[in-house]
Amino acid sequence: MQNVFAPHDHANCTHSALTTVERACAERGLRLTPIRKRTLEILLEGHHALGAYDVLQKLSDDGLADKPPMAYRALNFLVEHGFAHRVERLNAYIACTHPDADHTPALWICLDCHKVAETVQAAELGQRLGQEGGFSINTLTIEAEGSCQQCRDESSND
């Protein structure tokens, strides 16, 4: 999925992410337990970032988990293996939209529709920046807040 801000077949979006993650877990010997799978499904419900306690509430509604550590463990599992991303600016989490690739995403947070998109072209860019000062990058966070094309188009149609 390229542009989550634009209208798209989100059922397909969800389904392909889920099957990709299931395959990746099988290949890598990771256990996509019920809590973990449901947590991913919850994040996949939309392209909005959810806080850990939002996720926990939904897990609790499903009778799967009802204590903060349970949600954090599932979210951390997904993040560690690249199936979800933490949005630092929002203290929140999104499902990854290309969970097959080993990647460092740049995140685009629309302040209008509140969707969060990601692009993967950002990593080498950071590496270049860092080399200037001899800094060796372990992890790189790139997040932008602003407005997506769709929201700007809509607001100009007033």
Place this chain on the structure above:
Amino acid sequence: MQNVFAPHDHANCTHSALTTVERACAERGLRLTPIRKRTLEILLEGHHALGAYDVLQKLSDDGLADKPPMAYRALNFLVEHGFAHRVERLNAYIACTHPDADHTPALWICLDCHKVAETVQAAELGQRLGQEGGFSINTLTIEAEGSCQQCRDESSND
């Protein structure tokens, strides 16, 4: 100051930042009140990020402030006007090392010495990334965790 990871005349570092901020406040009609000034001085004590409650403790030691909102207000003032930066990855704050320039910094967090450096060459880079998807950037966060040249040099001298 370019490379805060390397040994440098930090007294000068502190002094020049403080006088630059004082001048900027005078020019822009901003009030660098005692709490705000002391908060800046606290951040300037080193190139380490401090949490709001660390700052609050120091303000409290000085009898200047003793409730969370006081520290957050002072920190927010400094951040809003570009005199300090919030480090999203650390939920913490650093004094800006070039408070004269209107800038979007990239932050370099050394996991070894825990110093945080900033560079200003990053903004246009983000703009370029964003334009690809038609995203209009309001604020941009670029933060890297890793190891600085000095720390890597030292650890290879074992």
Place this chain on the structure above:
DNA sequence: CTATAAATGTTATGTTATAACATATCAATA
């Protein structure tokens, strides 16, 4: 089977941040 590791369940608490409202101080101007 059983030993081991991994995951989950649970309690408690730590950490970060803000809403809401009261009071004081500053700065412009009548």
Place this chain on the structure above:
DNA sequence: TATTGATATGTTATAACATAACATTTATAG
């Protein structure tokens, strides 16, 4: 210089985010 409106500070309370520590259960390998 008194009024006043804006800005900053003081205060209470609570919201929101996150993890330490330990017990129990479940999965997997030998």
